[in-house]
Amino acid sequence: MSQPATFLARLREVVGMPHVLTDPGDMALYLTDWRGRYTGRAQAVALPANTAEVAAVVRLCMEARVPIVPQGGNTGLVGGGTPDGSGTALVLCLKRLRTMRAVDAANNTLTAEAGCLLVEVQAAATAADRLFPLSLAAEGSCTIGGNLATNAGGVQVLRYGNARELCLGVEVVLPSGEVWNGLRGLRKDNTGPDLKHLFIGSEGTLGLITAAVLKLFPRPTASATAWLTLADPQAAVDLLGAAQGRFGSRVTACELLSRPVLDLVFKHFPAQRDPLPGNAPWSLLLELSDGGDDGALRDVLGEFLAARLESGAVLDATIAASSEQARRLWALRETAPEAEKREGISIKHDVAVPVSRVPEFLARAAASLPQAFPGARILAFGHVGDGNLHYNVCHSNAADNPALLARQAEVNRHVYDLVAELNGSISAEHGIGQLKRDQLPRYKPALELALLRQFKRQLDPLGLMNPGKLFPDPRDA
Amino acid sequence: MSQPATFLARLREVVGMPHVLTDPGDMALYLTDWRGRYTGRAQAVALPANTAEVAAVVRLCMEARVPIVPQGGNTGLVGGGTPDGSGTALVLCLKRLRTMRAVDAANNTLTAEAGCLLVEVQAAATAADRLFPLSLAAEGSCTIGGNLATNAGGVQVLRYGNARELCLGVEVVLPSGEVWNGLRGLRKDNTGPDLKHLFIGSEGTLGLITAAVLKLFPRPTASATAWLTLADPQAAVDLLGAAQGRFGSRVTACELLSRPVLDLVFKHFPAQRDPLPGNAPWSLLLELSDGGDDGALRDVLGEFLAARLESGAVLDATIAASSEQARRLWALRETAPEAEKREGISIKHDVAVPVSRVPEFLARAAASLPQAFPGARILAFGHVGDGNLHYNVCHSNAADNPALLARQAEVNRHVYDLVAELNGSISAEHGIGQLKRDQLPRYKPALELALLRQFKRQLDPLGLMNPGKLFPDPRDA
Numbered sequence: 001m002s003q004p005a006t007f008l009a010r011l012r013e014v015v016g017m018p019h020v021l022t023d024p025g026d027m028a029l030y031l032t033d034w035r036g037r038y039t040g041r042a043q044a045v046a047l048p049a050n051t052a053e054v055a056a057v058v059r060l061c062m063e064a065r066v067p068i069v070p071q072g073g074n075t076g077l078v079g080g081g082t083p084d085g086s087g088t089a090l091v092l093c094l095k096r097l098r099t100m101r102a103v104d105a106a107n108n109t110l111t112a113e114a115g116c117l118l119v120e121v122q123a124a125a126t127a128a129d130r131l132f133p134l135s136l137a138a139e140g141s142c143t144i145g146g147n148l149a150t151n152a153g154g155v156q157v158l159r160y161g162n163a164r165e166l167c168l169g170v171e172v173v174l175p176s177g178e179v180w181n182g183l184r185g186l187r188k189d190n191t192g193p194d195l196k197h198l199f200i201g202s203e204g205t206l207g208l209i210t211a212a213v214l215k216l217f218p219r220p221t222a223s224a225t226a227w228l229t230l231a232d233p234q235a236a237v238d239l240l241g242a243a244q245g246r247f248g249s250r251v252t253a254c255e256l257l258s259r260p261v262l263d264l265v266f267k268h269f270p271a272q273r274d275p276l277p278g279n280a281p282w283s284l285l286l287e288l289s290d291g292g293d294d295g296a297l298r299d300v301l302g303e304f305l306a307a308r309l310e311s312g313a314v315l316d317a318t319i320a321a322s323s324e325q326a327r328r329l330w331a332l333r334e335t336a337p338e339a340e341k342r343e344g345i346s347i348k349h350d351v352a353v354p355v356s357r358v359p360e361f362l363a364r365a366a367a368s369l370p371q372a373f374p375g376a377r378i379l380a381f382g383h384v385g386d387g388n389l390h391y392n393v394c395h396s397n398a399a400d401n402p403a404l405l406a407r408q409a410e411v412n413r414h415v416y417d418l419v420a421e422l423n424g425s426i427s428a429e430h431g432i433g434q435l436k437r438d439q440l441p442r443y444k445p446a447l448e449l450a451l452l453r454q455f456k457r458q459l460d461p462l463g464l465m466n467p468g469k470l471f472p473d474p475r476d477a
Numbered sequence: 478m479s480q481p482a483t484f485l486a487r488l489r490e491v492v493g494m495p496h497v498l499t500d501p502g503d504m505a506l507y508l509t510d511w512r513g514r515y516t517g518r519a520q521a522v523a524l525p526a527n528t529a530e531v532a533a534v535v536r537l538c539m540e541a542r543v544p545i546v547p548q549g550g551n552t553g554l555v556g557g558g559t560p561d562g563s564g565t566a567l568v569l570c571l572k573r574l575r576t577m578r579a580v581d582a583a584n585n586t587l588t589a590e591a592g593c594l595l596v597e598v599q600a601a602a603t604a605a606d607r608l609f610p611l612s613l614a615a616e617g618s619c620t621i622g623g624n625l626a627t628n629a630g631g632v633q634v635l636r637y638g639n640a641r642e643l644c645l646g647v648e649v650v651l652p653s654g655e656v657w658n659g660l661r662g663l664r665k666d667n668t669g670p671d672l673k674h675l676f677i678g679s680e681g682t683l684g685l686i687t688a689a690v691l692k693l694f695p696r697p698t699a700s701a702t703a704w705l706t707l708a709d710p711q712a713a714v715d716l717l718g719a720a721q722g723r724f725g726s727r728v729t730a731c732e733l734l735s736r737p738v739l740d741l742v743f744k745h746f747p748a749q750r751d752p753l754p755g756n757a758p759w760s761l762l763l764e765l766s767d768g769g770d771d772g773a774l775r776d777v778l779g780e781f782l783a784a785r786l787e788s789g790a791v792l793d794a795t796i797a798a799s800s801e802q803a804r805r806l807w808a809l810r811e812t813a814p815e816a817e818k819r820e821g822i823s824i825k826h827d828v829a830v831p832v833s834r835v836p837e838f839l840a841r842a843a844a845s846l847p848q849a850f851p852g853a854r855i856l857a858f859g860h861v862g863d864g865n866l867h868y869n870v871c872h873s874n875a876a877d878n879p880a881l882l883a884r885q886a887e888v889n890r891h892v893y894d895l896v897a898e899l900n901g902s903i904s905a906e907h908g909i910g911q912l913k914r915d916q917l918p919r920y921k922p923a924l925e926l927a928l929l930r931q932f933k934r935q936l937d938p939l940g941l942m943n944p945g946k947l948f949p950d951p952r953d954a
Contacts, residue, residue: 104831104833105718105833106714106715106718106832106833107831107832107833107834107864108721108832109831129722151667153667157664157665158664162665162667164671165642174924178924179924180922180924180925180928181922181924182925184900185831185900186830186831186864186900186901186902186905187634187635187829187832187862187863187864187865188630188634188639188829188860188863188864188865188902188905188906189829189902189904189905190627190628190630190639190678190902190904190905190906190907190908190909191902191903191904191908191909191913191917191920192678192679192680192909192917192921192929192947193674193675193676193677193678193679193683193929193932194641194674194677194678195675195925195928195929197670197671197674197675198670198672198674199670200670200671201667201669201670201671202669206670218721218722218723218725219722220725237583238583241582241583244585244695245606245695245696245768246695246768246769247768248695248697248726248727248766248767248768249725249726250725289725290725291722291723291724291725292723352663352664352665352666353663354581354584354586354662354663355583355584355585355664356581356582356583356584383665385664386664386665387584387663387664387665388664388665423661423662424663425661425663425665425666425667425668426668427666427667427668428663428665428666428667429665429667430667431667431668432667432668432669436668440668440669443668444669445657445658445659447651447655447656447658448657448659448672451657451672452669452670452672454935455670455932455935458931458932458935470669
């Protein structure tokens, strides 16, 4: 049982009085996720300053049987950082672990503490004439520790991989309060299984990542951005294959938008213009990045696209002639989520299927959803190069939307069952958290979940690490 | 206790009479590693045909308490696939699991069973106009299951990563005999920790990988290969950084050779010629790969090197004008191990340090080794782009070599202690097996080893999965 008075007093001794928040007003920011979808309660919010303090807080919580809810920038989309309503938890916020411990340009690595903001990591890389390619909408407020705990994705995964693939080593405070120093910066280390992958993507349920060695890359000096129209998603998959065949990993973005999504962008952002005429059913943003200069890269992209225009594989295409024009093309993609939001609430899905099955998924879902849910309007866009689609569903008449939203669980199951049939994932980049926890047993092999539960019990026998997240409720098991 | 008669009879029922070998002559090939360094005994060798049979064999072994030694192509360098001398073990060879289950060019994936040879996987990728980039000397006889169990490296890790990074999903027979189907072919799947990494690189101690989904890549159509001479290793690290800055991931190989190594190549392979005059202390093989054609790639590489010749960063350089010339440059690198072998036995080290610390490692080891071991001659070459050096030591007088070899343990410790001081790895790509098992506790954090042991006990409570490999003897723990 928790003994609040003693526990809080000892907590204040460890992290210092000003860094233990108990006033409801002070705590509020930490108890609700940024979209306001989840709200919880906590006995306190602790903000330790370094790894040793984190370890001491964890030991204290274990002794006092206080559940720990780890938090970074609190920008997650699945309620992974919000405590439950019991008020027993401690929110353990890592934002004060903010030291950039090392930048090693010749090794293409950077060692950052968990609380460093993603933009700060990007800036430290840039200052060393390198690129840290993780990039996502919340980069100004999310932390690298949160990015790793949730294995964040974003717009450059096609070329550089997600957070998991950008990490060479980690420092982890285990639920026992012990600190594992796995901060290796090696491209090759064949001394057994790679344990960091158990903690990356664990959403704070198995341990707390307090620092990490991250991969850096050469900073591209040139880019070429094209906007194309296509007859169907198969043409997008084919074009991606051809572009990768010609340009290899210089293909750094391949983003697909359906006509209904683009129409919403023009409706809610009247300043945006369609770069190409013809109201084609599908549009694609394709970007190359390289060393060298923009002109040469635009030339080879132009040659590549000209051949495909001639063959009819591409309906129409334009290449940005300046970085300002490129920025405007990107704005079409980047305003899509906000345009959808302004149109009204929709049922969202962040799913992935093998790239080769994107066309089948889109065709089958477009046929079956309106049949099962009459009037359903589908808004599909996303990182087609990763097989990752943001697949959102609302009613074509705003007035009927509440009735559709009331059937959200059925819509989810309809979409996820098709994703599963195509060997896909019900969470491509946002994670599980509270949002998808109870759906996991339907889609993850039972044996894999059983293995995860075994590791969880072994590492965290008291079940105090971010309870209620990721792992389906033990009572449902 | 094992009951051989019953056990063998049941084993024959499961995999069929012809696929259980007990005759010493039939078993011999499986009981000694290919270099003849390790020999063991076994009660039988079983060759199951598919995953279900593997699972049945594992269950049988667990019931009968028979240790299992998994084996692929038996090409390992650390004794990981050789049983001990007790004769109690079953060698479980996966060579008959040879189905190429699927090739999905549009998804850039291939699903192969564990017993497929690496060359067969490469060929299946080529047939689909794709590249499977894992490439190493044993590729004609090693299996993809063995490559994954040992996280194999090779000459293209710089660009494409090692076996771990080339794998998207696995099918694993657990020590319980249960089969985990983790055969996902997704670039994004954020539904929890990624358990495949526990089995990849576990050397068969935690489970048996029976099939895998592998990443494919566009097949480069152009390459440009240069041979350079350099004043010192720092010049090599600087050049690599500059080349990656200009060419990004088109830099696919960066291999360093010291003058003593090159001299041995010329001594034992008189047909080989030095591509450049001047007997420079260090030589570097640099290769670019790309779509497009060879000529254009050679031109940009030529421009890049011309500027560095002018500045003095590079002493001399030549670019292969044909694929035949490129092949001859590669032959200098590829014959280095054989040239060393012909010169006599040496004490070998397969180590890695951060790329930025390669110069420091080479300088300090070159200074301290001959001091500690008078007459020591150092033969260093390797994948400098990964920080991975093959760092071999022998005596400069052949007659005194036996005396140096007698001090192998001291030489190892000297080299490994320096590697550890520089945050390196004592096994960059060859693994641990029997060879380095007892050195692991000195160089791997105790807490990491303790975690590994916990997972081992949980997955394999009877300790029957490849006992004596990777994990330091429990009595030493």
